[in-house]
Amino acid sequence: MANALITGGAGFIGSHLVERLIKEGWTVGVLDNLSTGSWDNLDLAQGPSLIAKTWDVSVPWPTEKFDIKWDVVVHLASPASPIHYQRLSLETLRVNSRGTENAIEAALRDGARFVYGSTSETYGDPEVSPQPETYWGRVNPVGPRACYDESKRYGEALTMEYWRRTAIDARIIRFFNCYGPRMQLDDGRVVPNFIRQALLGEPLTVYGDGSQTRSFCYVSDTVEAIYRMMTGSKLAGHVINIGNPWEMTIREFAQAVSAAIEVPLQIEYRPLPQDDPTQRRPDIQKAEQLLGWRPVVDLPEGLIKTIRYFRSRVR
Ligand SMILES: NC(=O)c1ccc[n+]([C@@H]2O[C@H](COP(=O)([O-])OP(=O)(O)OC[C@H]3O[C@@H](n4cnc5c(N)ncnc54)[C@H](O)[C@@H]3O)[C@@H](O)[C@H]2O)c1
Known part of the structure; x- marks a missing residue:
């Protein structure tokens, strides 16, 4: 049991993570500007352990309003589907750059662990399959997806540089396609x-x-991986693919x-x-070795x- 701050916690993946943390007895703070999420997604997590605030994390945070010291900050806030990140292109660039910096600074202030939710899109249109974390990617820096791909790559660079230059325990997850209840019907995915x-x-x-090709990971498997990434020891400075290799x-x-x-x-x-x-297919050997994780929910289920x-x- 501990205190976790989740940015983007009213979104698809975030809301499932918040629900899981509350069930396990955590106190959870959520900052979300509701640009692609909804407080309805957190109906099942309501209670005194959930403190939710509507806030754009790309601008300096109301951290003092929480009156809580966080043990872990998980930065998931960002539009995730091409329709939304192209509609909100400048906001997407900001939330993965300024927003990531604000999230890291909040973690630093509290001596908290930091987990950055990145994406397999950092690999772009890859020349290797499956994609291991060591692959640098093939991304068009000025194309219509760049607002997402390149800002996530910047967010990763920022996370690693803070990890190198400060005492922060920072970790990066690269999510591959995740699916499940609470995706938006019309988000184009x-x-x-x-x-x-x-x-x-x-x-x-x-x-x-x-x-x-694509590979699809059910959301409870993704949440299990985030949970292990948040709570596991000796993971500072690691980048780990999370997805279903099928x-x-x-x-x-x-x-x-x-x-x-x-x-x-x-x-x-x-x-x-x-x-x-x-x-798109993740190489998940690193997740298996360091987190003891692999997906267990098959596609029909x-x-x-x-x-x-x-x-x-x-x-
Ligand atoms: N779902 C996937 O398949 C997938 C794949 C790769 C990466 N990811 C990453 O995982 C994270 C969550 O994705 P998701 O599918 O749950 O998306 P989502 O759109 O459902 O959730 C994102 C949440 O972030 C919030 N948000 C966006 N900008 C914000 C801002 N400036 N300030 C505060 N809140 C803001 C939205 O309102 C929403 O609630 C994202 O960072 C995304 O890039 C998801």
């Missing part, structure tokens, strides 16, 4: 897109020819969603967006839980 379209009996939109093509994923919802597979092909990565959540929301 492939999981909610396909589920919404299949539930409405519409064709599933596939960009390109559908041969590009890689599939987007066409295969469309088949899996149609089968789970029991509708015939219909696909509508559209042009591939610029800089869309052709392959995760899809059933996710579809159950979306069914009541699709009209």
Whole structure:
């Protein structure tokens, strides 16, 4: 039991993490500006151990208002889906640069551990598969995804430099695609897109020819990994991939969603967006060795839980 401050805690991954921490007896602070999240996501976590504040973490923080000393700060605040981070491009650049610095400074003030939520998009459109943490990536620094990819890369550089130059215990997680309940129906990511379209009996939109690959990690597995990253010892200065190494093509994923919802597979092909990565698969050997972690929820099980959540929301 300890005190954790989670930025972006009203979002998809953040809300599941907050719920888990509260269940384990932690006191949890959340700072979120609700740009892509909602306090409704924290309905199940309400109680005296949750202190939630609406705040843009890219501007200096109201830390004094919490009146609590944090043991861990987890920085998850950032738009995560291409639709949102391109709509909020400048805000995305700020939250991963200034926002990350504010989060690190808050951790430093309290002598807290710092965990930065980065992304597999730091690898860009990779030339190697699976991607190990040692791969430097192939990113277009001026393309339409750069506001996200490059700001996350800057956030990582900042985290590592603070770790090198101060006493802070800082760690970086690179999340690969994570899915589950509380994703937004209309955030344009492939999981909610396909589920919404299949539930409405519409064709599933596939960009390109559908041969590009992705790997999908169920949110409870992701949260378990964050928990171990927050609480494990001797992880300072480490960057660790968190994702499911089970890689599939987007066409295969469309088949899996149609089968789970029991509708015939219909696909509508559209042009591939610029800089869309052709392959994404994490090398998770480091997570296995240092965190003793690997995903345990398989795709059919995760899809059933996710579809159950979306069914009541699709009209
Ligand atoms: N979900 C994934 O598959 C995935 C993959 C790679 C990386 N990530 C990273 O994990 C983190 C969480 O992603 P998610 O899928 O839960 O996204 P999300 O959009 O559901 O959650 C992000 C949260 O951050 C909040 N936020 C954004 N800007 C803010 C700001 N300036 N100040 C305060 N709050 C702010 C949003 O309101 C939202 O609640 C992000 O940093 C994202 O880049 C997620």
